[in-house]
Each structure stands twice: as C-alpha cells, then as structure tokens.
Amino acid sequence: MVKKILFQLHWLLGISAGLVLALMGVTGASMSYQDELLRLLNPDVMNVEPAVGARPLSPDELLGRLGEQLPQRAVLGLTFSADALAAVKVNVSGGGPRGETLYVDPYRGDVLGAARGAGFFQFMMQLHRWLAIGDAGKPITGAATLALVFLCLSGLYLRWPRQAGNWRAWLTLDWRRSGRGFLWDLHAVAGTWVLLAYLLASLTGLYWSYEWYRNGVHALAGEPAAQHGGPGGRRGPPPQGQAQAQAAPRPALSLDPLWQSFRREVRDDYQLANLRLPERAGQPLQVMYLPEAAAHGRAFNRLSLDASGKLLQHQRYSDKSDAQQLLASVYPLHTGDYFGQPGRILMLLASLAMPLFFVTGWQLYLGRRRQRRAARVGRQAVGGASGNGQPWLIGFASQNGFAEQLAWQTAGQLQAAGATVQVRSLAQLDEQALRGAERALFVVSTFGDGEAPDSARGFVRRVLGGEFDLGHLEYALLGLGDRQYQRFCGFARQLHGWLQGQGARTLFAPVEVDGGDHSALQHWRAQLGELTGSTPPEAPAEPGFAAWTLRERQRLNPGSAAAPVWRLVFQVPAGQRWQAGDLVEILPPQAAARPRSYSIASLAEDGGLELLVRLHIAADGSPGLCSGWLCGQLAEGATAPLRLRRNSGFQLAKDDRPLLLIGNGTGLAGLRSLLRERARRGQARNWLIFGERTAEHDFLCRDELLAWQAGGHLARLDLAFSRDQAEKVYVQDRLGAAADELRAWLADGAAIYLCGSRQGMGEGVDAVLRELLGAAALAELQDSGRYRRDLY
Secondary structure: OOOHHHHHHHHHHHHHHHHHHHHHHHHHOOOOOHHHHHHHHHHHHEEEEOOOOOOOOOHHHHHHHHHOOOOOOEEEEEEEEEEOOOOOOEEOOOOOOOOEEEEEEEOOOEEEOOOOHHHHHHHHHHHHHHHOOHHHHHHHHHHHHHHHHHHHHHHHHHOOOEEEEOHHHHHHOOOOOHHHHHHHHHHHHHHHOOOHHHHHHHHHHHHOOOOOHHHHHHHHOOOOOOOOOOOOOOOOOOOHHHHHHHHOOOOOOOHHHHHHHHHHOOOOOEEEEEEHHHHHHHHOOOEEOOOOOOOOOOOOOOEEEEOOOOOOOOOOEHHOOHHHHHHHOHHHHOOOOHHHHEEEEHHHEEEHHHHHHHHHHHHHHHHHHHHHHHHHHHHHHHHOOOOOEEEEEEEEEEOHHHHHHHHHHHHHHHOOOOOOOOEEEEEHHOOHHOOOOOOOEEEOOOOOOOOHHHHHHHHHHHHHHOOOOOOOOOOEEEEEEOOOOOOOOOHHHHHHHHHOOOEEEEOOOOOOEEOOHHHHHHHHHHHHHOOOOOOOOOOOOOOOEEEEEEEEEEOOOOOOOOOEEEEEEEEOOOOOOOOOEEEEEEEEEEOOOOEEEEEEOOOOOOOOOOEEEEEOOOOOOOOHHHHHHHHHOOOOOEEEEEEEEHHHHHHOOOOOEEEEEEEEEEHEEEEHHHHHHHHHHOOOOEEEEEOOOHHHHHHHOHHHHHHHHHOOOOEEEEEEEEEOOOOOOOOHHHHOOHHHHHHHHOOOOOHHHHHHHHHHHHHHHHHHHHHOHHHHHHHHHHHHOOEEEEEE
C-alpha cells in the first residue's frame, strides 16, 4: 500500500512539476560557466593589453577618469583583479534597478563597455529563479524544488532492486529492452546516476526559496538567519529607500589611502577585491575579497575601513567554524563549484539531463493513461450491456494497465455478440471462482524475467500452488511479454501449464504478444471469431472557454508609483452565472497551455463581469503575458476566452453571521463581490481591513467603499497605506491593533475572509491570528469554515 501511494505521488508530482524542473535544469546548466563564457565572448572588454612599463591607475585616479566619461552616473562599486591583464569591473547607477556593470581599462581609465551576453545570462537567472515572471514565479519554482526532493527519495524507494548489493542492478542500462520497458529502465537508471546531484541542488536551492527553510538551516547551525534574494545575492528590484540612495550623490571620499590600508592588511593576498562605496557620509568602506588560496570561488573574506583607513572589522572564511563555512558555501554547493571542476562538470551534466526525466516520465504516464482510459471505456461498455447464459470469466493480471485494457476490450466484444461476461483481476480469483466457471479467458502480462505481475503474486501463492479438478473448464489465454527476456511470457506459460495440469481444456492455442504486436492481437480477435468487437463510446469532452467581450477598461491608480491597476468589465454571454467569491479563468493568446485565474469583483446581477487586474512587470521590464494582454493589448469591443470556475471554499454562508474581510491590492476584487452580495442581502455586519501603498493614488474603489461605510453596509473600515508614514503599516498591523474587537466579533460567530498576496500579507495575517487566538483556535476556525482564504 505504501509503495502504491508513493508511486501515485511520484508520477503526480513528476508530471505537474516536470516542465518547471526541466526548465530550471537547462537554465541552471547554461549558467554553469557564465564567467568563462563571458570572458570568451568579450576579449576586448574584459581583458586589456597594457603598454610596457605602464602602471595601473590608483582608485582615485580611476574615479576621476570615470567622472569625466560618465558625469551623470554615480559609481556604486569597484572590483579589482590581481590579474594584470583583467579589466576593472565597475558598477554604476542607471541602466536598471540594480545599476549597470561596465568594464574599465585599469591603466588608462577608458570605459570599455558592458559585457556582451550579460543580458542573456541575466534572463537565464530570471527563468531559473522566477520563471521570468517575477514574484509570481518564486512559489512555483520553490514548490518544484520541494517536489524534486520527494521525487529523488521516492524514486530511490520505488526502484530499489531485489539484489540491492549488485551494483549492476543499480547502474547499468539493459539495452535489450524496448518500448515501455526501455523507457522505464532509462528513467530509473539515469535517475540513480544523478540522484546525489539532484538532492544536493534541491536541498541547497530551497535555501533561497523559503524563509522557513533558511531559518531552519541557520538554526541547526546555531547561526542567525540572513536575508537573501537568490543565488549570488538579491536579484530583484531594490527596496524604495535603496533605489533612492543609488540615485543620490555619493559622498566625497578618497579611496587611495583606504586601498593601501586594505592591501597592507591582506598583504596583497587576493584574486579579486570588490569595494562597495559608502552611500552616505560616515559609512565605512566595505571590501569583499577572494584570497589566492581560497577553498572555492565563493570563499570570500570581508573587511570594513573607516574614512581614515582604520580597520574596523576583518572576517576571514578560514576563521569560521565548520557550520559557518558550510552556510557561506551554499551557492558553490548548489553549482558544484565547492568540489572544484569535477563538481561543476557533474552538476552541468546532471542539469542538462533534467528534461530526460520530464520526457520519459510523461511518455510512461501517457502510455499508462491510454491503457487505463481504454480499460475504463471497456468497463463502461460492459457495464451497460446484457447477455444470456453462463457468464464468461475474464481474468487479467496487469503490471502497467495494458492487460487490463485488453481484458475490458475483450469483454466488450463478447457482450456485443450477446454473451454475458464477468471481468475480474487474478487478485480477486480463488479456487471457488474457477470451479464455478465453465468458460474463461485469461489476459496476463509477465513482469521482469518470467515473473507474475505484482497484483498476481497472491494468486500464484493461493491458487497455482494447489491442485484441484478443472476438467469442466474451457479457456483461452492471451500472454503479454517481451522477447528480449529469456523467459518470454513466462507467467502466461506457467498459468497455461497449471490449467492443463488441472484438466482444463483450451479453446485454441495460447496467443503470445511481443511488446504489443498488432498482428498477434488481431490473431487473438480472429480466434475469438464471432465475439470480436463493437466500437467503444467516446469520452465526454471537457467544457471549454467562451468568448466574452471587453466592454470597458479603467485605470484605478493613476499617478501611483506602483504598477497600474485596471478595472475591466466584460459583457456576460447568455446563460453564464456565478456566485460571489468565484473565479474566472482567462486564456491569453500567448500562453494557450497555462490559463490564468482572477477573482471576480462583481455579481451576475450587476450586468457585467468585473476584474481588478494589476499589470505585472517582470524583472527584465517586460509585461506579464496575461496581465499585459488584458491591460494594454486587448481592445475594447474585442473578445477574450473566459471560463467561470466555482470557488466553493470562498463563498458566503447563507446565515447573517458577522464578516471580517481582509485584503490588499487587487485582492479587493474577491472581497468586493462578497460585500456586494452582503449589501444585496441587507447584511450590514461587515468589517473590512484593506491595505495598499498610498491613500492619494492607491485607494482602490475609494468612493464605493466610503459610500458603503456611510450607508451602513460597512460597520467598520480599517485602512493601511504603507507608504503614507515613516514607519510602514500593513493590514496585519491593523488587525493586531484591533485584537479586542477581533475577539469580540469571533465570539459573536464572525467568519474571516482573506484575499490577496500569499507572501507578506497572507503570511502576516496568519501569524497575527495565530498569536492572538492560538494555533488550536485558528485550526478550529478553518475546520468550521469560519476562516477562508483566496491567496495568490
């Protein structure tokens, strides 16, 4: 039972997360030798040829030359190399939220330009970490990484060979196999080869995916947790204060004495030295450098110097404890660089192999699904037919579903000819069932080298191990096997021999099928003669999308520093209805395979389907596929493919209990439909806590909410505009400040509805509720349907 459950979870996670994992593998492989490839592509930018006897410019001289060439841009940092032929890497303001990286001749101070191909690798990183869709992609890649851990461990358990001590059983591929058998062998053996690499990559990748995981790792190591934005440091947009600091003029600072102090302190023992210039007067100079004998490419030392050159702090990688060194090495462990060039090469090959498991896994899944669908159709056909006389017993033993499929197809053919049939797995057959049958058909597969399928092992022990008279039984047998194995159709032949030994008589010679051979199956049908088949009914088609016309589009936050939020109104086609809290799926033309779901902000009685959509901007500045299309490209009067989706977990109860609604941003859409329905019912005990950036520009649906408050439909309205005061205030802060009112409302039977962003707001509200009410009380609210969430 455990193995069956693990198998179901293994293929379910494999087919759902496989594409994301394949993409992450390929993009990760593309970045394995990023620095080397960039240097190869940019010999005239990243390398220099100094004149004989030329000396490098001092840092102050270099800053002066940069100021002449880039007068409008501030220098944020400098990276010097001990290699005399390497250009200086300079990070300057502008060119993006994180600045721009340029290369400068250290001898003349000439700006050589940016590295060609750097944008490609930046995009690969965005795909690898966020699927190039910003924050929306982070939970997807995080979940896929968790799935990879499970796939590795469950795959190891599922393929554990009977001869576990035989290394050939683990690591060698049987080239004699073909078809589905070869696919399974390739999937399992190749997976064993890369198992450790995938476990290492996934367990380290989770460090950047989940804060709870990172905190747990640091707690196990006895170290305080640090904040990270991804491999190699934070890659997303900087906080607002940091962006403003980058744009502000840098304080005047003489770097030469500080540079000399650094060199004296380290005794010129460095490969690379990165100087992060102070943002404000009085801040120290931060230097991160890689010693010549560094353990790996990320074993950096760090020191800070005040404006006079006095050493304030010097942290050496070699002085750290084993746990601290391990924490500092998460990224090189992730890339394999921790183990030198062999580790990098192995991780590169393992990453490139990731699509192999997606493809083979899907082929195995689709093959199994086709067989099960055919078997299900056969069962439906058999279940709906009738016949006369002694029923035919059709027994099957299937390892991957093909034998079961053929058994039900055979049953359908017999019933089409007017026969009565009974289809049963060999696991359900015993001596009594065989004694009670006069005619039987057996459709059985062979597993491995002549063994019975797993489902028939009990039948072998229980029935084939005994002897009893079956002289009354007539039978035919269809055996499925693979001639690459020495004992081809071994189990079918074992069953045939046992039946004859008990006196049963064959209707015709057993039919043996090699790997699904069509001619052998046709021979089986021909031998059955008049019992051959009727056409099975087709499966019902899945409801599709309908064309909805965009009637109106209105921006709700003009002048906001945040991404635009649009209110869209679609004309409702005849017969389309929904309830408050339901969702709509939209299929953008650019992504016909991943529909997007949005909370509906209106009622069917309003005469239009309304959405609140924020234009998503990816890290590379490109608009989101669906939001970009809805907010900018879809013209008013044009149609879009929409499909309503019931969201029963977020719908209103029928009673008049008090309602506490909490949300932020476009999460107001789902709450708005609930409030409209409550107003329509005349239910006024509603409390809304809503948060956004500023009251001036981001107070979505301001007039409507204030009108509800004035009209008595909102008993309480708490607002949290995070940017309107020096200290940011969020909805969870408003909730915590109203602890007494919260307890009073809940004591009166109130239900809580939460809609908006999962990260930040959703997690923050959960934490506050757990702190105020206790984990047990919160769980009771969820179990009773009084705490409902619609988070994204």
